[in-house]
Amino acid sequence: xxxxxxxxxRDFIVRTTKAGLAIAAAGTAGVLLxxxxxxxxxxxxxxxxxxxxxxxxxxxxxxxxxxxxxxxTVNRALQALGGIEQFIKPGDRVxxxxxxxxxxxxxxxxxxxxxxxGEVIKLCLRAGAAAVSVTDxxxxxxxxxxxxxxxxxxxxxxxxxxxxxxxxxFKPATLAGGRLxxxxxxxxxxxxxxxxxxxxxxxxxxxxxxxxxxMKNWYGLLGGRRNIFHQDIHTIIFELAQMVRPTLVILDxxxxxxSNGPTGGSLEDLKATHTMIVSTDQVAAxxxxxxxxxxxxxxxxxxxxxxxxxxxxxxFESLKPRRDNVL
Amino acid sequence: xxxxxxxxxxxxxxxxLFLWFCVVSTVGERWHQLRGWPINWFLQLDPLVALGTLLTxxxxxxxxxxxxxxxxxxxxxxxxxxxWVCPFGALHxxxxxxxxxxxxxAERVALNQYRGAQVLKYYLLAALLSAAAGGxxxxxxxxxxxxxxxxxxxxxxxxxxxxxxxxxxxTGNWKRAIGGLVVLVAVWFGLxxxxxxxxxxxxxxxTGLLDPIPIMHRSVNLVLxxxxxxxxxxxxxxxAGGSIALVFFAAVVLNLWIPRFYCRFVCPxxxxxxxxxxxxxxxxxxxxxxxxxxELCENNCEGACDPFGKIRTSECLLCLNCLKACRQxxxxxxxxxxxxxxxxxxxxxxxxxxxxAFAGVASVPAxxxxxxxxxxxxxxxxxxxxxxxxxIFLDRCLKCGQCMRVCPTNVIQxxxxxxxxxxxxxxxxxxRAGTSGCQLNCIACGNVCPTAAIRPLxxxxxxGRGEFASAGPIRLGTAFVDRGRCLPxxxxxxxxxxxxxxxxxPKAIFLREEFQIIRDGxxxxxxxxxxxxxxxxxxxxxxxxxxxxxxxxxxxxxxxxRRLIAENSADSxxxxxxxxxxxxxxxxxxxxxxxxxxxxxxxxxxxxGCGVCQHECPVSGxxxxxxxxxxxxxxxxxxxxxxAG
Numbered sequence: 027x028x029x030x031x032x033x034x035x036r037d038f039i040v041r042t043t044k045a046g047l048a049i050a051a052a053g054t055a056g057v058l059l060x061x062x063x064x065x066x067x068x069x070x071x072x073x074x075x076x077x078x079x080x081x082x083x084x085x086x087x088x089x090x091x092x093x094x095x096x097x098x099t100v101n102r103a104l105q106a107l108g109g110i111e112q113f114i115k116p117g118d119r120v121x122x123x124x125x126x127x128x129x130x131x132x133x134x135x136x137x138x139x140x141x142x143x144g145e146v147i148k149l150c151l152r153a154g155a156a157a158v159s160v161t162d163x164x165x166x167x168x169x170x171x172x173x174x175x176x177x178x179x180x181x182x183x184x185x186x187x188x189x190x191x192x193x194x195x196f197k198p199a200t201l202a203g204g205r206l207x208x209x210x211x212x213x214x215x216x217x218x219x220x221x222x223x224x225x226x227x228x229x230x231x232x233x234x235x236x237x238x239x240x241m242k243n244w245y246g247l248l249g250g251r252r253n254i255f256h257q258d259i260h261t262i263i264f265e266l267a268q269m270v271r272p273t274l275v276i277l278d279x280x281x282x283x284x285s286n287g288p289t290g291g292s293l294e295d296l297k298a299t300h301t302m303i304v305s306t307d308q309v310a311a312x313x314x315x316x317x318x319x320x321x322x323x324x325x326x327x328x329x330x331x332x333x334x335x336x337x338x339x340x341x342f343e344s345l346k347p348r349r350d351n352v353l
Numbered sequence: 354x355x356x357x358x359x360x361x362x363x364x365x366x367x368x369x370l371f372l373w374f375c376v377v378s379t380v381g382e383r384w385h386q387l388r389g390w391p392i393n394w395f396l397q398l399d400p401l402v403a404l405g406t407l408l409t410x411x412x413x414x415x416x417x418x419x420x421x422x423x424x425x426x427x428x429x430x431x432x433x434x435x436x437w438v439c440p441f442g443a444l445h446x447x448x449x450x451x452x453x454x455x456x457x458x459a460e461r462v463a464l465n466q467y468r469g470a471q472v473l474k475y476y477l478l479a480a481l482l483s484a485a486a487g488g489x490x491x492x493x494x495x496x497x498x499x500x501x502x503x504x505x506x507x508x509x510x511x512x513x514x515x516x517x518x519x520x521x522x523x524t525g526n527w528k529r530a531i532g533g534l535v536v537l538v539a540v541w542f543g544l545x546x547x548x549x550x551x552x553x554x555x556x557x558x559x560t561g562l563l564d565p566i567p568i569m570h571r572s573v574n575l576v577l578x579x580x581x582x583x584x585x586x587x588x589x590x591x592x593a594g595g596s597i598a599l600v601f602f603a604a605v606v607l608n609l610w611i612p613r614f615y616c617r618f619v620c621p622x623x624x625x626x627x628x629x630x631x632x633x634x635x636x637x638x639x640x641x642x643x644x645x646x647x648e649l650c651e652n653n654c655e656g657a658c659d660p661f662g663k664i665r666t667s668e669c670l671l672c673l674n675c676l677k678a679c680r681q682x683x684x685x686x687x688x689x690x691x692x693x694x695x696x697x698x699x700x701x702x703x704x705x706x707x708x709x710a711f712a713g714v715a716s717v718p719a720x721x722x723x724x725x726x727x728x729x730x731x732x733x734x735x736x737x738x739x740x741x742x743x744x745i746f747l748d749r750c751l752k753c754g755q756c757m758r759v760c761p762t763n764v765i766q767x768x769x770x771x772x773x774x775x776x777x778x779x780x781x782x783x784x785r786a787g788t789s790g791c792q793l794n795c796i797a798c799g800n801v802c803p804t805a806a807i808r809p810l811x812x813x814x815x816x817g818r819g820e821f822a823s824a825g826p827i828r829l830g831t832a833f834v835d836r837g838r839c840l841p842x843x844x845x846x847x848x849x850x851x852x853x854x855x856x857x858x859p860k861a862i863f864l865r866e867e868f869q870i871i872r873d874g875x876x877x878x879x880x881x882x883x884x885x886x887x888x889x890x891x892x893x894x895x896x897x898x899x900x901x902x903x904x905x906x907x908x909x910x911x912x913x914x915r916r917l918i919a920e921n922s923a924d925s926x927x928x929x930x931x932x933x934x935x936x937x938x939x940x941x942x943x944x945x946x947x948x949x950x951x952x953x954x955x956x957x958x959x960x961x962g963c964g965v966c967q968h969e970c971p972v973s974g975x976x977x978x979x980x981x982x983x984x985x986x987x988x989x990x991x992x993x994x995x996x997a998g
Contacts, residue, residue, distance in 0.1 A: 049429070060413050061410075064414060067987070257995055
């Protein structure tokens with residue numbers, strides 16, 4: 027049985043079997059992985075959509091409180107809407123979208139004020155929020171922006187987490203029916219798993235759009251070469267307002283940047299207007315904010331577009347705003 | 354006819370067939386032009402192309418499935434492709450044969466000895482395929498992040514099975530085996546959960562650098578045939594042609610030192626075949642262990658596979674010269690192993706393999722440190738119409754030069770370093786080369802691309818017609834006017850060549866008309882009639898102002914009094930009698946001479962970046978209108994204007 031001829035034959039059969047199996051494996055893989063059609067124009071990627079963060083049943087409300095102390099005015103303005111507990115429930119994971127666009131000190135009014143951000147964080151945590159995070163995709167270097175504006179320090183001191191926008195934080199998003207926001211990178215990771223979203227923005231002059239307030243603040247959720255949208259600024263603000271349905275917006279008109287916006291850079295650009303606005307209707311908040319800039323809603327096409335689409339009302343008086351003042 | 358002559362005829366046939374496919378890769382209706390020839394057939398037979406793109410794209414594109422035939426035949430018969438089909442191999446064989454023709458027997462045998470360095474090609478193959486597999490590795494590393502629980506479960510089960518097997522098989526050494534596995538899994542989970550795998554592993558297809566069929570294609574397409582074409586009066590140029598020629602001729606000339614140098618030491622395709630032949634049922638070998646030791650079998654051994662001693666089947670190219678050379682008919686091709694024994698392994702060491710594989714994987718993120726695929730992208734890299742977005746383009750491009758050969762205008766050029774290190778010899782558009790920009794109604798490049806790095810477009814898709822109307826035409830980039838160099842913008846010289854040549858309808862270049870007073874153009878009137886004026890000041894060349902672009906009017910008169918200058922002498926000007934003034938400029942008053950300028954402005958919504966304007970711009974060096982890749986269709990990241998679609 028163990029003759030050389032037998033070994034040779036056996037060896038040949040083993041080799042032939044292995045070769046046959048290898049061919050069969052290659053053939054199977056080839057047929058399974060065969061692609062007759064070829065690639066499509068774009069590489070497909072996971073697309074995301076922003077959930078609706080508004081609280082059902084609350085309706086559209088607006089409160090306007092005058093006073094120079096942000097901590098007092100924001101508390102009073104929230105109380106006027108029934109207290110933060112109306113919006114933040116125990117266990118909520120809250121994201122604060124601040125305006126941290128520029129690496130400039132809080133006193134210049136180009137960014138959300140750290141006192142205000144810190145106070146809102148404390149209120150959310152007191153209402154039982156499980157976690158609060160603060161995020162923005164600024165124009166200047168992100169880390170510098172959060173540090174120099176004082177937002178990072180205030181947020182961390184109040185117990186929130188600052189989420190800087192890294193490359194992995196952006197996911198392509200498409201606004202259904204939108205013209206500009208199509209397959210566009212969106213600062214989405216901070217929103218993943220969040221249950222509430224609050225926008226906090228100062229009232230500012232803006233040379234391109236006329237004003238930067240709560241709706242324009244969502245621009246900071248865009249990634250990529252978003253500056254191409256300045257060619258159609260009112261449409262992009264309108265589309266952002268369509269895409270983002272916040273729990274609340276807080277518009278800080280304590281000091282309004284009247285000129286040289288949106289960067290400012292001098293105290294000369296600021297005017298003490300001593301007003302804090304809290305609203306569930308971002309269109310109404312911006313329509314009122316326009317008056318602090320000496321404008322009306324009609325001067326700002328993004329407000330007209332948003333109101334026309336039913337995202338809110340430009341006629342803020344129709345909401346019967348609760349007015350108050352704290353000295 | 355003996356078997357060696359059959360092989361020679363076959364080699365010549367495939368070599369000529371290959372040349373023919375290159376020759377016909379031009380657009381036209383003459384008998385030697387493209388008319389359905391399967392010009393990519395050799396690339397499709399090449400399993401390194403199929404395997405490389407399979408690793409980078411997870412798919413085998415269309416005709417690349419032909420590689421299965423080569424793989425099956427190689428597994429059954431041995432490296433027939435190297436010895437019988439490969440045109441680069443045939444060239445090496447011929448040059449090597451010519452180089453050793455007058456050498457003595459002992460010298461020839463020495464030339465054809467197996468050398469340890471022949472293992473190098475396997476390491477090159479490992480490095481190239483590892484670079485291609487980087488994306489898969491990143492995908493794998495990402496698994497624990499996306500699917501932590503299922504991955505963990507599968508691993509736990511696999512781990513348990515492995516542990517049992519390890520205990521059985523490596524008793525005494527199973528600690529090390531399991532320890533190694535634990536470390537591997539920990540690293541895997543660590544990388545996947547804590548970081549961004551795509552930052553440290555990505556795929557890049559670089560097999561085309563060394564794969565003989567792409568080398569042969571680009572060398573014949575861009576070097577040899579351009580010389581032939583030049584003899585026929587064409588002046589096609591290829592920007593990186595010099596470096597392509599250098600590699601090609603170096604590989605050819607090295608045969609004079611050691612025959613089949615490239616095949617033996619470098620060729621990664623040969624290495625792939627060397628791996629595939631491990632179980633070939635039929636192989637070359639000796640009938641009996643002892644012979645009369647003449648070593649004639651190694652006199653012309655192409656693979657340097659030691660048929661005289663223990664044959665290395667992984668190196669054997671099936672040239673079958675040994676069969677013919679042996680006077681005693683000792684050498685045979687059959688089902689048995691060589692009676693003198695065989696060396697089964699190609700000689701790859703585990704350490705060497707890991708070094709090569711690591712180098713391959715690491716080379717891709719290293720090359721991308723420059724950010725070429727990211728924010729530091731080079732807008733000077735304008736890719737052909739239908740090219741995929743850069744990252745997936747580089748996953749497919751073989752640098753074979755088929756698109757460059759077929760491009761009727763010669764505007765597609767092999768890149769030097771503008772597309773980064775990994776973009777060497779990939780197709781970019783150079784609007785100063787060739788006879789025109791990218792032709793509006795041409796889709797040749799995508800339809801010859803063997804791997805769909807440039808997608809095959811239908812004309813309707815390229816032009817944005819029919820079902821593609823909403824997407825609009827394919828844009829390669831956008832033209833930008835350099836107002837500091839443009840003749841009407843910078844030098845008061847009428848031109849508008851770019852606007853006239855814009856092939857888009859309506860034109861993507863529109864004109865701003867403007868009348869400018871020319872230099873020293875405000876002059877005192879010496880005398881005048883209803884159709885002529887004589888002016889003070891420095892004389893003009895006769896006819897200088899009679900080009901149809903120059904006008905004259907009294908300085909104080911409104912624009913309606915502006916008249917086209919019909920003729921001029923050194924100091925006098927005549928206007929057409931049909932346009933005579935009702936009140937001619939008064940003597941002693943001042944008249945102004947104006948030039949009508951039409952200044953080109955780009956409409957970014959219409960511009961497709963074809964580069965015809967740049968090609969035609971009379972500013973011949975650095976053109977005054979130039980196309981860069983901003984707004985190219987292939988990625989939204991380079992959008993210039995907000996638009997739908």
